[in-house]
Amino acid sequence: xxxxxxxxxxxxxxxxxxxxxxxxxxxxxxxxxxxxxxxxxxxxxxxxxxxxxxxxxxxxxxxxxxxxxxxxxxxxxxxxxxxxxxxxxxxxxxxxxxxxxxxxxxxxxxxxxxxxxxxxxxxxxxxxxxxxxxxxxxxxxxxxxxxxxxxxxxxxxxxxxxxxxxxxxxxxxxxxxxxxxxxxxxxxxxxxxxxxxxxxxxxxxxxxxxxxxxxxxxxxxxxxxxxxxxxxxxxxxxxxxxxxxxxxxxxxxxxxxxxxxxxxxxxxxxxxxxxxxxxxxxxxxxxxxxxxxxxxxxxxxxxxxxxxxxxxxxxxxxxxxxxxxxxxxxxxxxxxxxxxxxxxxxxxxxxxxxxxxxxxxxxxxxxxxxxxxxxxxxxxxxxxxxxxxxxxxxxxxxxxxxxxxxxxxxxxxxxxxxxxxxxxxxxxxxxxxxxxxxxxxxxxxxxxxxxxxx
Numbered sequence: 001x002x003x004x005x006x007x008x009x010x011x012x013x014x015x016x017x018x019x020x021x022x023x024x025x026x027x028x029x030x031x032x033x034x035x036x037x038x039x040x041x042x043x044x045x046x047x048x049x050x051x052x053x054x055x056x057x058x059x060x061x062x063x064x065x066x067x068x069x070x071x072x073x074x075x076x077x078x079x080x081x082x083x084x085x086x087x088x089x090x091x092x093x094x095x096x097x098x099x100x101x102x103x104x105x106x107x108x109x110x111x112x113x114x115x116x117x118x119x120x121x122x123x124x125x126x127x128x129x130x131x132x133x134x135x136x137x138x139x140x141x142x143x144x145x146x147x148x149x150x151x152x153x154x155x156x157x158x159x160x161x162x163x164x165x166x167x168x169x170x171x172x173x174x175x176x177x178x179x180x181x182x183x184x185x186x187x188x189x190x191x192x193x194x195x196x197x198x199x200x201x202x203x204x205x206x207x208x209x210x211x212x213x214x215x216x217x218x219x220x221x222x223x224x225x226x227x228x229x230x231x232x233x234x235x236x237x238x239x240x241x242x243x244x245x246x247x248x249x250x251x252x253x254x255x256x257x258x259x260x261x262x263x264x265x266x267x268x269x270x271x272x273x274x275x276x277x278x279x280x281x282x283x284x285x286x287x288x289x290x291x292x293x294x295x296x297x298x299x300x301x302x303x304x305x306x307x308x309x310x311x312x313x314x315x316x317x318x319x320x321x322x323x324x325x326x327x328x329x330x331x332x333x334x335x336x337x338x339x340x341x342x343x344x345x346x347x348x349x350x351x352x353x354x355x356x357x358x359x360x361x362x363x364x365x366x367x368x369x370x371x372x373x374x375x376x377x378x379x380x381x382x383x384x385x386x387x388x389x390x391x392x393x394x395x396x397x398x399x400x401x402x403x404x405x406x407x408x409x410x411x412x413x414x415x416x417x418x419x420x421x422x423x424x425x426x427x428x429x430x431x432x433x434x435x436x437x438x439x440x441x442x443x444x445x446x447x448x449x450x451x452x453x454x
Contacts, residue, residue, distance in 0.1 A: 001030040002407060005067055007056065007086060008077035009033050009041035012100070012126070014387050015435075016075070016396030017044045017051070023404060024050035034067050044387075058082055069093045073407050075399060080104060091117055098403045100126030100395050103416060111416040120411060124418040125402045127358060127394035128157040131379070131432070133232070133418055134398070134425035135439055136362055139377060140236060141422065143366045151242045151372070152365025152448060156213065156223045158249025159391055162355040162382050163218065169316045171251035173348045175356035175383075175391050182341045183269050184248065185227060192229035193244040195448060201225055207259040212252065213361050215378050216440070221359065223247035224255050235420060243448060249359055257316045260305050261340060264288050269337035276334040282325040284339050297323055320347050356383040358390040362439075365446050372446035379439045397435055401428045 004020060006013065013033075020031050033041040034056025041053035058064055058078060068074055068089045073096045076086045080101035090097045091113050103123045114121050124130055132155055140150060159175040174181065190201040201209050210222040229246040238244060261267050265288055273279070273287065282297055289300040301307070301323075307314050321327065322343055329339050350356065362377040383389035402419065405411045411424055419425050432438075 001028050001050070003030045003032060003071045004073055004075065004403060004407070005071035006031065006033045006075045006077060007035070007058065007067075009035045009038065009044065009053070010077060011040075011389070012392050012395040013041075013077055014044055014389070014392045014396065016077070016392075016400045017041075018388075019397060019400035020403070021045065021048050021051055024048070027404065027408075032067070032071065058085070061085075065089050065093070068095055071095060073098070073403055075099070075403055076101075077399075083107060087121065090121070091119065094119065096120045096122075096406050098122045098125060098399055098406065100124070100130060100399050102129060103418065107416055115415045118414050120406050120414055121416045122402050122406065122411070122419065122424070123416065125398045125428075126396075127391070127398070128360070130398050130419065131394055131429075131437070132157055132360060132362075133420050134429050135360070135377065135379065137236065137420045138425055138429060139362065139364050139375060139441075140238075143364060143368075143375075146368065148366040148368040148373070149240075150238055150364070150366050152244075152363060152374070152446075153236070153238060153241060154243070154245045154247075154361075154363040156221075156247045156249045156361045158221065158223075158359045160249070160251065160357045160359060161350075162357040162390075165351070165354040165356075166251075168347065169312070169319050170254055170257065170348070172254055173350055173354065173356075174345065175350065175358075175389065178341050178345055178348070179337075182267055182337050182344070185224070186267070186269070188227055190225035190227050190229070192225055192246070193233075193241065196242045204262060207255040207262060210255050211247070213249070215359060215361065215380065218357075218359065218380055220252050221249045221361075222252045222255055223249050223361075235418065243365065249361065253312065253316075257313045260307070260313060260317065263305060264301075266336050266340045269335045272333040272335055273339065274333075276329050276339060277332040279329045279339075280325045281321065281327045281329065281343055282323050284329055284336075284343075285322050288336075320344065350386060352386065355385065356390045357381070358394045360439075365448060372448075374444050374446040375441055376444050377439045377441045379437065381437055393435065394437060397432060397437070398428055401431050 031051040033053045035041055036057055038053040045051040074090055076083050076099045083099055084106045087110055094117055096119050161173045185203050185206045190206055192199050206224055210224050213221045224247055226246045229244055233244055286297045289304055292300055358381040360379040364375040366373055381390040381394050
């Protein structure tokens, strides 16, 4: 049997494992899942005859190298920072590798070794990054094939709560890593291109510079800019493009309310708070407000951030129970961001019957025969339950399909790469339609960033 090694069995692996198990008979596959905790893996494989789960400590080089040496291809579903040792072992033993993570500088540095060995190291093959790359390049290549010149590309993605489970004032729950939500946008100004001009949004302004989108059947959304929209400009072949903007989608109103946390300093992750383990939620909020012998924490908060008592933002903040004097932080030497994350997890953790939603929106502006055109493309994926989520589907299925394509030598170009070539994206996108992951395109008037089009 052909041996597929999956390292890591977190929340994003449910569809990945199911896909490979479903193909295991016809494709003669044996799926081995290694993790430090194998309970979730055991649950997912459910005693399937073509799968096994085993304890694997990624920091134990002997057991790691043994597992990699005995496989035909390796899928690393570890945190991005932990891929590198797996990658080096894959080069040593001549194994192809697949990850859903961004290519790190350390991974990129292995490119020539990977090429020399004739190996495929496919990265960024999840959803964002992943499906966004593939779906974008499919349309961009199509526009170029008919002689069009790209002048605008915008791309937005959001991991959100499905409409049927949307029952709080923020219209949001954690469907992925909560920490990434709390510290989103930090570490430098957002950078993008707008009508040929470089634009920058510093962190303290990020959540007040939003744009609106409409998705047929799902209503209105807002987007805030990603930190570096120009990261893929060269890879996509968009060096002469006028507008290039990538962002994160939320329901309208989320960003204005989130900005209150930013302005108060609650998202800061650069220092720790003394005696945080003995603080109540109310104490934590009060620590960032001026002293007053008479005013309540609520009154000081509203005054400091200029929130009217009838503002929906105030209702959103109260809903999170941040002023509760009885709920305790119970985190030692925690950063403001870590405490905020704990508070939010009380309200934004998915309930047992909650379902998630993944939304993606692309805009393609181009010139053809002296005229300007625009295509808007949207994709919405809804989760089934807590195990088979939309996030797990859109991350795991592209990983699984790419793995099998590499194993079957349908993807052969060697090197450390992302899925932006036809060899990769065409068959994967085609197969994803079988799982309901489809893009709806519509032609709309090209307005760019100037509705008057002057």
